[in-house]
Amino acid sequence: INATKAAVEEGIVPGGGVALIRVQKALDKVAADGDEIIGVDIVRKAIEAPLRQLVANAAEEGAIVVQEVKKGKQTFGYDVASGEYVDMIAAGIIDPAKVTRSALQNAASIAGLLLTTEAMVSDLPEKDAPPMPDMGGGMGGMGGMM
Numbered sequence: 660i661n662a663t664k665a666a667v668e669e670g671i672v673p674g675g676g677v678a679l680i681r682v683q684k685a686l687d688k689v690a691a692d693g694d695e696i697i698g699v700d701i702v703r704k705a706i707e708a709p710l711r712q713l714v715a716n717a718a719e720e721g722a723i724v725v726q727e728v729k730k731g732k733q734t735f736g737y738d739v740a741s742g743e744y745v746d747m748i749a750a751g752i753i754d755p756a757k758v759t760r761s762a763l764q765n766a767a768s769i770a771g772l773l774l775t776t777e778a779m780v781s782d783l784p785e786k787d788a789p790p791m792p793d794m795g796g797g798m799g800g801m802g803g804m805m
Contacts, residue, residue: 665755673747674754676710677736679763680728683707706763713739 672678683703691699710728711721717739724737727744736747747753773779 662755662758665757666753669755669757669760671748671753672756672759673734673736674752675713675736675739675747676707677728677734677747678754678756678759679706679709680725680736681733682763683729702767705766710737713737717742 673681683706686699686703689695689699707721707725710725714721714724714737719739719742728736731744734746734748735744736752737743738745738747738750738752745752
């Protein structure tokens, strides 16, 4: 229901990471120099990640699919379910524009926060974590009810 509301509010975009691939062209217009160029390149690579992951989940090669999708125009993308390149809108593979925009904005916000943080505390995952303790059986005693 929330996705439908979001689609009504801001419309839809081609799904499967295609909209993000199309956004890369806007990065070419960003005036950057020095370290900013590196930042733009990081963003350029990061917005390919959803499509790459979808393709990897389908046991395909993400780099090849990303390049093919980049060659296409507008709604051209890769349907991981069929393994074919299709018009994503015509195939019904869509995302709410609001959700896609929010995901990109939130990722940028978190990245900015990490860049300006002087120290971060994190727990390392334990390799040999002990199993959860046994819950024990049955109900506890009646505690002096005799």
